[in-house]
Amino acid sequence: MNRNELQTLQAPLKERYRAAPDAALVTLRAEGHLGEGVTCNVQTGKLLATAGLHPATGGSGLAACSGDMLLEALVACAGVTCNAVATAIGVDIRSGIVRAEGDLDFRGTLGVAKDVPVGFARIRLAFDLDTDASEDQLATLVRLTERYCVVYQTLRQSPLLAVSCRKTRLQRSR
Numbered sequence: 001m002n003r004n005e006l007q008t009l010q011a012p013l014k015e016r017y018r019a020a021p022d023a024a025l026v027t028l029r030a031e032g033h034l035g036e037g038v039t040c041n042v043q044t045g046k047l048l049a050t051a052g053l054h055p056a057t058g059g060s061g062l063a064a065c066s067g068d069m070l071l072e073a074l075v076a077c078a079g080v081t082c083n084a085v086a087t088a089i090g091v092d093i094r095s096g097i098v099r100a101e102g103d104l105d106f107r108g109t110l111g112v113a114k115d116v117p118v119g120f121a122r123i124r125l126a127f128d129l130d131t132d133a134s135e136d137q138l139a140t141l142v143r144l145t146e147r148y149c150v151v152y153q154t155l156r157q158s159p160l161l162a163v164s165c166r167k168t169r170l171q172r173s174r
Contacts, residue, residue, distance in 0.1 A: 006087045039063050056106045067120070071100040077151035078125055085144045091137050096129040123155065 001009075017024035032042040032051070038059075039052040052063025059065070079098040086093050102123040108116035133141065146152055 074100045074151045078149045081149040082145045091133045094130040099126045
């Protein structure tokens with residue numbers, strides 16, 4: 001996709017959202033079904049992912065770890081955003097690799113040490129880009145990718161969270 005194609009695609013959406021801000025508010029949803037053992041089956045855009053315990057918490061390593069999935073979501077969102085921003089600002093990227101790493105102390109999630117937080121303590125996002133862009137263009141590309149990457153900004157500025165639970169009778173799937 002080139003710059004003009006991206007602008008043509010997004011221009012009517014931007015105009016609509018300027019004219020009717022409420023139209024821009026979209027609720028995204030995800031659903032999972034508790035699975036065999038200690039797993040949860042989550043339908044992604046194209047396939048079913050079975051999430052389970054990380055090997056550091058007793059998992060077999062055969063199921064996806066939700067911590068890995070969080071980093072994968074960050075990589076996917078940052079990669080798409082980087083490509084869109086590069087297209088919009090006229091930076092040609094021949095190829096690239098996006099990596100995310102996160103440091104997690106499993107003593108927190110296993111309840112071994114109450115003073116250890118549950119979750120990632122640090123996350124690092126890195127881009128290796130094959131491009132002729134100048135250092136200034138790369139700095140702009142990274143700054144705008146950070147600014148417009150939904151997953152990055154969600155992690156950076158924690159949203160309000162709410163949890164609910166209700167009893168119900170579900171049909172068992174076989």
